[in-house]
Amino acid sequence: MDARELSRLTTSPSRESRLGAISAYLGPARALLEELTGAEPKQRIRTFSQTRPDDLIAALRATEAIADAVVVVHAPRGCVASQLTSPSGEGGRSRWATTDLVEQDTIMGAEAKLRTAILSLYQRHRPAVVFVLTAATVAINNDDVGAVVEELRERLAIPIVSVACDGLRSRCSVTGADAVAHALARSLLAAEARSGEASVNLLSLAEKAADVAAARELLATLGIGVNVLPRFAAHASFARVAGAAVSVALDPDSGEYLGKAIEALHGVPFVEPGPPIGVEGTGRWLEAVAARLGEAVHADAKALHGRECHALRPLLDARPLAGRRVYVGLPGAAAFAVSALATELGAEVVGLAVGHVDVLHRDALRQLSERGVEVRVGDGQPFEDANVLVRLAPDLYVGSTGGAVWAARIGVPALSIEAQAIIGYRGVRAFARAAARALGGHALFERLSAGHPLPYADAWLQKTPGWYIKQEVK
Amino acid sequence: MRSHVESIRHSCALHGALDTVQAVEGAVAILHATSGCGVQRYLAGALSGAGGSGYAGGLATPSTNVGERHVVFGGTSRLREQLKNAVRVMRGNLQVVLSGCAPELVGDDADAMAREVRDQGYGVIAVAAPGFKGIAQQGHLLAAKALAAHLAPSAAAERRRGRVNVLGIVPGQDATWRGDLVELKSLLADIGVDAGTLFGAGEGLDAWRELPVAELNLSFSPWGDELARHLEKIHGTPHLSFPGLPVGPDAAGALLRRVGERLALDEARVGAVRAREGARFQRYLEAATDAFLAHGFQREVAIVGPAATAGGIARFLAGLGLPPTAIVVTDVGEEIGLPLLSEAVGPLVPELSDVAFFGEDAAEIADVLRERGPELLVGSTLERPLADELGVPLLEVASPVRDRLILGRSYAGYRGGAALIEDLSREILTAALAADASARAALGAGRTVALPLTAAESAAQEQRT
Numbered sequence: 001m002d003a004r005e006l007s008r009l010t011t012s013p014s015r016e017s018r019l020g021a022i023s024a025y026l027g028p029a030r031a032l033l034e035e036l037t038g039a040e041p042k043q044r045i046r047t048f049s050q051t052r053p054d055d056l057i058a059a060l061r062a063t064e065a066i067a068d069a070v071v072v073v074h075a076p077r078g079c080v081a082s083q084l085t086s087p088s089g090e091g092g093r094s095r096w097a098t099t100d101l102v103e104q105d106t107i108m109g110a111e112a113k114l115r116t117a118i119l120s121l122y123q124r125h126r127p128a129v130v131f132v133l134t135a136a137t138v139a140i141n142n143d144d145v146g147a148v149v150e151e152l153r154e155r156l157a158i159p160i161v162s163v164a165c166d167g168l169r170s171r172c173s174v175t176g177a178d179a180v181a182h183a184l185a186r187s188l189l190a191a192e193a194r195s196g197e198a199s200v201n202l203l204s205l206a207e208k209a210a211d212v213a214a215a216r217e218l219l220a221t222l223g224i225g226v227n228v229l230p231r232f233a234a235h236a237s238f239a240r241v242a243g244a245a246v247s248v249a250l251d252p253d254s255g256e257y258l259g260k261a262i263e264a265l266h267g268v269p270f271v272e273p274g275p276p277i278g279v280e281g282t283g284r285w286l287e288a289v290a291a292r293l294g295e296a297v298h299a300d301a302k303a304l305h306g307r308e309c310h311a312l313r314p315l316l317d318a319r320p321l322a323g324r325r326v327y328v329g330l331p332g333a334a335a336f337a338v339s340a341l342a343t344e345l346g347a348e349v350v351g352l353a354v355g356h357v358d359v360l361h362r363d364a365l366r367q368l369s370e371r372g373v374e375v376r377v378g379d380g381q382p383f384e385d386a387n388v389l390v391r392l393a394p395d396l397y398v399g400s401t402g403g404a405v406w407a408a409r410i411g412v413p414a415l416s417i418e419a420q421a422i423i424g425y426r427g428v429r430a431f432a433r434a435a436a437r438a439l440g441g442h443a444l445f446e447r448l449s450a451g452h453p454l455p456y457a458d459a460w461l462q463k464t465p466g467w468y469i470k471q472e473v474k
Numbered sequence: 475m476r477s478h479v480e481s482i483r484h485s486c487a488l489h490g491a492l493d494t495v496q497a498v499e500g501a502v503a504i505l506h507a508t509s510g511c512g513v514q515r516y517l518a519g520a521l522s523g524a525g526g527s528g529y530a531g532g533l534a535t536p537s538t539n540v541g542e543r544h545v546v547f548g549g550t551s552r553l554r555e556q557l558k559n560a561v562r563v564m565r566g567n568l569q570v571v572l573s574g575c576a577p578e579l580v581g582d583d584a585d586a587m588a589r590e591v592r593d594q595g596y597g598v599i600a601v602a603a604p605g606f607k608g609i610a611q612q613g614h615l616l617a618a619k620a621l622a623a624h625l626a627p628s629a630a631a632e633r634r635r636g637r638v639n640v641l642g643i644v645p646g647q648d649a650t651w652r653g654d655l656v657e658l659k660s661l662l663a664d665i666g667v668d669a670g671t672l673f674g675a676g677e678g679l680d681a682w683r684e685l686p687v688a689e690l691n692l693s694f695s696p697w698g699d700e701l702a703r704h705l706e707k708i709h710g711t712p713h714l715s716f717p718g719l720p721v722g723p724d725a726a727g728a729l730l731r732r733v734g735e736r737l738a739l740d741e742a743r744v745g746a747v748r749a750r751e752g753a754r755f756q757r758y759l760e761a762a763t764d765a766f767l768a769h770g771f772q773r774e775v776a777i778v779g780p781a782a783t784a785g786g787i788a789r790f791l792a793g794l795g796l797p798p799t800a801i802v803v804t805d806v807g808e809e810i811g812l813p814l815l816s817e818a819v820g821p822l823v824p825e826l827s828d829v830a831f832f833g834e835d836a837a838e839i840a841d842v843l844r845e846r847g848p849e850l851l852v853g854s855t856l857e858r859p860l861a862d863e864l865g866v867p868l869l870e871v872a873s874p875v876r877d878r879l880i881l882g883r884s885y886a887g888y889r890g891g892a893a894l895i896e897d898l899s900r901e902i903l904t905a906a907l908a909a910d911a912s913a914r915a916a917l918g919a920g921r922t923v924a925l926p927l928t929a930a931e932s933a934a935q936e937q938r939t
Binding site for chain 1: 475476477478479480481482483484485486487488489502505508509510511512513514515516517518519526527529530532533534535536537538539540541542545555556559560562563564565566575576579580604605606607608609836837855856857858859873874876
């Protein structure tokens, strides 16, 4: 990525074209690794599928928590439903609105509506920045969002950032995080470098507040000041990026594009150590950041890691998950990191479902392939998980709520990583406790599996789980 | 036409249709839409009253996940493939294709694809429910009409004495829909009426097939009114329309009386039920009176929600001497909403047009509420920032609800009235306890709860009093 490319392209390329992302696969980790190492990975499709997140959902997530921002979603109202339980402008959240496109707008166009919406939201809330997100409808009706944004940017003299989402061009939702990063890089990050700012840009495009707070606290113990963005930021945070010594993401998938863009524009190096999850993962993450902050900080980080390892030794030696067969289902890098964490606690990871896989995951895949694990690639698709879980009968499912709920219904003790922060050394203890609670609370899962039947036909559960994944015919 | 809505509370027609189909036992919804549509719905409501992943919802919702090529070349072949496989993967007696914005804009013929699979002997129908058709309640109507057209296309040869259908309580949109349907069914059963509620546990495709045998349809919202008029056309079933959810003894009594008269039920039996339930509510109310007085329950209240919820709750609270200082109706305009409110609250709120507002925009609602300065808020979680700003208790009763799960909770009927008092009391008493604690802290007596006062402190306190 270079600065020229950032200013030339109106939006980021899809993950598929940029990093060879794959979103449909089921089979050995080894074969997948080979495909990702080859020239162009094979793209497969599902001939039966269930819903999954798209770029707009990722873009909403990346922009929803900027204190002085207004987010306008130029789309029919359902495209902003994921924000429904988040009141506009509540405690550090972005204000949000939708142009509520109706049938007539889809036929006649709705640029005027967008213009009026931005003007009236500006007059009411005086935001420091306005984000305009689009969806499939606008990709089809061809509203010239760029022209409206350009006009109002001059008129209102505030940054108005247009983020192109369409739910169509990519099968990886993280493409939406890239689109936000690209738009930020073009419009907001062109600030002068100032010294004396926070030393680390902590990039967060998807994490919950508790995880970011845990990471910030971890760095604070080493006296490292952080500039968190774009989530949990204010407009001013964007102007500070150039003053940092290093950028790092909590989630290397969604943070990668922004980190590299900051590096390309301002020369702030972006380090990619993997998420700070698990003992080793956290140590690696701290090490990568601290190594860029001078000898003293680097030495402190090493000492901190030593102390924390020592404090965690009794827990690790007890191997609380020994003999437990664990199935992990999470997006991207988090899936690999949580697998490693479970392994540190003595578990055997018997299967992995990962939202997407691209060249950034090669190293993690290599480790899995050595252990002969099967990998299922694709966000959501609990029908495939159900099939796999019935066969594998693991002792524990670890994932996001939307997937964990289906494991629970099959009777597999399940835990959602959304219920606690699993970042850092403290996260190791929190995870061990949560796993113990799920395993000890098996009565709930037994009760659930004894109730309603699964929504799947028995015939499906007897088919091979990858049955509906086919080679794409172009 | 307005340019935008800040903080929508009603999602789109596709999501309303999705909730509606998923609330019918035996039906499986299949989205023909871009991939994010199903997930947006899941994220909107899974953690509140809307009800989690359900039978085949949440991330398990089948979806064609159309992409660029399906917009360019058409998505019908993708839908055909999905349907052919869905009938083998999903367990259900009726698969309902709901097509969203992108396939509807490019003109995919979902109906033809559904017919093709139906001709092979599978239960499959298609409903065009693009999000741009309007709010979720519009989608509810689209789906309900399609289900009726397929499962009960014509009038019944014979009607069943004492059978009615309950219409207008919208699954997923009305936060207490499950409990309200159960409560109404049970209340009507007490007077010998067999109510089909069409949605929720035990209400499957058969309830829909039996739609035409009802003697009468009962509607509890403007959306139910439209559905009732539609069913009157295709089944010839007359309907009774009620001004919103019948919350508390007055509205519940009116429901029983009107249904009893219309179906010529035994007056003594209806009267006995009304007397028994009314007396029980009265005992509850008497038990609540001390707390009412101690904590100043009678406050100026502002209510925000769909017409049926707002109207029903406003009527009940006004009947307890809590006159509304504002009623904000979020799902219908003044033309439909004002007559409904007027019928609901009647003479209890003489200057209704001064307190009734119609709109969904969060910023405008906040303006109205700030200007009115209520002492108690009944609404959705979107009123939370304002409740904090005004320092008043908020009870979340309308979607989106965020501060609790709503499973069987109901505000309908006699028991629903008591439940509403209980839930309001929790908000009011929690606020009162917090106010008391901060007053004590301000007086420097914050630790007296745990520790006995020192002699000096006792003396000081005595002096103060």
